[in-house]
Each structure stands twice: as structure tokens, then as C-alpha cells.
Amino acid sequence: MASVAKEWREIPGRYNLIGSECKNCGKIYFPKRSLCPVCRRQSLGKMADRSICRKGEIYTFTVIYDAPDCNNRLKPYAAAMIRTDDGVMVTGQIADADLNEIKIGMRVRAVLRKLDSDGASGVIHYGFKFVPDE
Numbered sequence: 001m002a003s004v005a006k007e008w009r010e011i012p013g014r015y016n017l018i019g020s021e022c023k024n025c026g027k028i029y030f031p032k033r034s035l036c037p038v039c040r041r042q043s044l045g046k047m048a049d050r051s052i053c054r055k056g057e058i059y060t061f062t063v064i065y066d067a068p069d070c071n072n073r074l075k076p077y078a079a080a081m082i083r084t085d086d087g088v089m090v091t092g093q094i095a096d097a098d099l100n101e102i103k104i105g106m107r108v109r110a111v112l113r114k115l116d117s118d119g120a121s122g123v124i125h126y127g128f129k130f131v132p133d134e
């Protein structure tokens with residue numbers, strides 16, 4: 001899986017979050033969805049991949065002090081809603097930031113990070129987190 005992370009880092013440009021766009025109503029979702037919750041049946045077969053800007057700013061956030069224990073998950077941590085530069089709302093964990101310095105409006109960018117690992121099988125789960133973007 002290390003090669004997947006390396007590959008991702010080498011993708012050029014700022015658009016490499018892939019979400020879904022409902023071709024019926026135009027709403028954009030991240031992560032990808034197979035059905036639009038607004039249009040429901042009318043969106044069947046009308047959900048298309050959509051590149052989403054990986055940079056944006058914190059719209060709102062909360063610090064989580066207690067959560068079910070998972071491998072390698074640090075508590076407390078900040079969970080945020082991020083409004084990307086193309087206006088899509090994305091939720092994610094904030095990484096590499098001092099919890100006392102996280103602010104609404106802070107610039108962040110999405111990075112691919114190890115979320116946790118399954119100790120017994122050695123399976124490592126990757127996903128997006130957001131880090132401060134200077």
C-alpha cells in the first residue's frame with residue numbers, strides 16, 4: 001500500500017479528490033455516491049465522477065475528546081467541514097495542526113493518510129485528512 005500513497009502524492013495539480021455530480025440537479029457530493037439524496041430515483045444512472053478541488057477552508061469544526069478506540073487514532077482530534085475552493089462541502093479529520101490553533105476560515109488541503117490498520121491481518125486503511133495549507 002505504500003506505493004499507492006506514493007502514486008497519489010505524485011499526481012500533479014490541485015484537483016484529485018473525486019466525488020459525484022448529480023446530472024439531474026447539479027449537486028456535487030464527496031465522497032462519491034451512487035444516488036442523489038435529493039433526486040433519488042431520478043438520479044439513477046445520472047451520477048457522474050466529478051473532480052473536486054483539494055484545497056479549501058474550514059467552514060466549521062469540532063474537537064472530539066472521546067471516541068471508540070481504534071489503532072493509531074490519536075485523541076483528541078478535530079473533525080471539520082471544509083468548503084473547498086469550488087464550493088463543495090467535505091467532512092474530514094484535521095491532521096498536523098495544534099488543536100488550539102484550528103480556526104474557522106483556516107486554509108487546508110486534502111492529503112492521503114493512513115487512517116488505521118488492522119493489527120491481525122496487517123491491512124492498512126487509507127483515506128483523506130486535511131492539513132494546514134500555508
Ligand SMILES: [Zn+2]
Pocket residue numbers: 022023024025026027036037038039040043
Ligand atoms: Zn440530484
